[in-house]
Amino acid sequence: MGLFDYFRSQKPKSAQVAKERLQILIAHERSAGREKGLDFLPQLRSDILEVIRRYVQVDDDQVNVQVEKGADYDVLELNITLPERTSAH
Amino acid sequence: MSRIVVVTSGKGGVGKTTTSAAFATGLAQKGFKTAVIDFDVGLRNLDLIMGCERRVVYDLINVISGEANIHQALIKDKRVENLFILPASQTRDKDALTQEGVEAVINSLKEDGFDFIVCDSPAGIERGAALAMYFADDAIIVTNPEVSSVRDSDRILGLLQSRTRKAERGEQVREHLLITRYSPNRVASGDMLAMEDILEILAVPLIGVIPESGSVLQASNSGVPVIMDKNSTAGQAYDDFVKRFLGETVPHRFLEVEKKGFFKRLFGG
Ligand SMILES: Nc1ncnc2c1ncn2[C@@H]1O[C@H](COP(=O)(O)OP(=O)(O)OP(=O)(O)O)[C@@H](O)[C@H]1O
Ligand SMILES: [Mg+2]
Numbered sequence: 068m069g070l071f072d073y074f075r076s077q078k079p080k081s082a083q084v085a086k087e088r089l090q091i092l093i094a095h096e097r098s099a100g101r102e103k104g105l106d107f108l109p110q111l112r113s114d115i116l117e118v119i120r121r122y123v124q125v126d127d128d129q130v131n132v133q134v135e136k137g138a139d140y141d142v143l144e145l146n147i148t149l150p151e152r153t154s155a156h
Numbered sequence: 157m158s159r160i161v162v163v164t165s166g167k168g169g170v171g172k173t174t175t176s177a178a179f180a181t182g183l184a185q186k187g188f189k190t191a192v193i194d195f196d197v198g199l200r201n202l203d204l205i206m207g208c209e210r211r212v213v214y215d216l217i218n219v220i221s222g223e224a225n226i227h228q229a230l231i232k233d234k235r236v237e238n239l240f241i242l243p244a245s246q247t248r249d250k251d252a253l254t255q256e257g258v259e260a261v262i263n264s265l266k267e268d269g270f271d272f273i274v275c276d277s278p279a280g281i282e283r284g285a286a287l288a289m290y291f292a293d294d295a296i297i298v299t300n301p302e303v304s305s306v307r308d309s310d311r312i313l314g315l316l317q318s319r320t321r322k323a324e325r326g327e328q329v330r331e332h333l334l335i336t337r338y339s340p341n342r343v344a345s346g347d348m349l350a351m352e353d354i355l356e357i358l359a360v361p362l363i364g365v366i367p368e369s370g371s372v373l374q375a376s377n378s379g380v381p382v383i384m385d386k387n388s389t390a391g392q393a394y395d396d397f398v399k400r401f402l403g404e405t406v407p408h409r410f411l412e413v414e415k416k417g418f419f420k421r422l423f424g425g
Contacts, residue, residue, distance in 0.1 A: 096311070
């Protein structure tokens with residue numbers, strides 16, 4: 068390294084900063100892009116709610132749809148809380 | 157069999173039209189029957205860069221809407237055999253572009269025995285850009301060594317992998333990275349992303365690096381694709397790029413600083 072480079076290397080070069088910012092940003096945007104494949108979730112939730120209501124009356128917030136991200140595959144988790152059992156039934 | 161090649165970037169003003177003109181001219185010079193289509197409806201410019209702006213009678217939208225046939229609209233280049241230009245419309249809006257219309261145009265060019273159909277994409281990710289890439293076999297992703305251009309290229313790669321006919325059929329559009337407006341001096345001083353950095357971030361095979369060059373402006377001033385300027389570095393780099401696209405192995409040039417500056421010689425580096 069020359070004398071000149073020594074003084075210049077005190078501060079990271081703007082191109083280096085650009086590269087690091089891009090690496091972080093693009094990794095983030097790529098993973099967001101993959102999740103886009105799951106943008107049907109709200110619709111799926113309301114479809115499921117509709118089907119369940121044909122059989123049993125459940126509240127809106129009793130149906131919970133969630134995606135668990137794994138390394139190789141994702142798991143779609145579906146939780147439906149049935150209404151409390153009353154003695155009337 | 158025709159090969160359909162889209163020249164795309166996401167970001168505007170990075171050199172798509174300059175590249176489309178050089179690429180199509182280079183392919184035709186090497187003997188391939190080539191058509192280059194301007195998809196930038198409303199903002200046509202390819203005709204100017206190709207120097208045929210005064211010969212435009214009909215355009216892509218006229219053909220799509222049935223007001224003219226493809227042979228009336230194609231402009232035969234006066235300098236290079238086998239080269240044809242299909243200009244964009246300047247007056248109509250891009251809603252006139254339809255997928256069926258574009259497919260019909262491409263099919264008639266295929267029937268006419270074109271070897272290459274080069275699609276000059278507009279900037280952005282809207283209809284014009286989406287349709288320019290939809291039927292592509294190959295994509296030239298034009299990127300400048302600059303953060304917003306690299307990011308937009310990554311967006312475009314995502315679209316090439318999901319919103320094309322090839323992708324819908326479970327196949328892949330062949331991707332080729334072309335870095336343009338490259339300044340070895342600024343890379344050496346640490347002010348510009350290096351070719352290696354861009355490659356590492358985008359992970360797409362490199363097909364060429366076009367240096368920043370005053371001859372590009374001169375070429376556009378006179379309506380002569382820069383690849384015809386054999387003395388300019390940009391012209392030579394475009395010629396190398398065309399050869400690589402056709403399968404030749406050609407070393408990359410113009411990546412190093414030409415002469416060592418006074419301080420570097422004095423202090424090493
Ligand atoms: N290698 C180069 N050296 C110097 N200037 C260049 C180079 N490549 C392109 N330019 C200049 O950059 C500007 C934009 O080029 P061009 O029109 O080809 O970009 P574009 O991507 O087609 O733009 P748009 O997105 O608006 O369609 C022009 O002024 C052109 O002369
Ligand atoms: Mg353009």
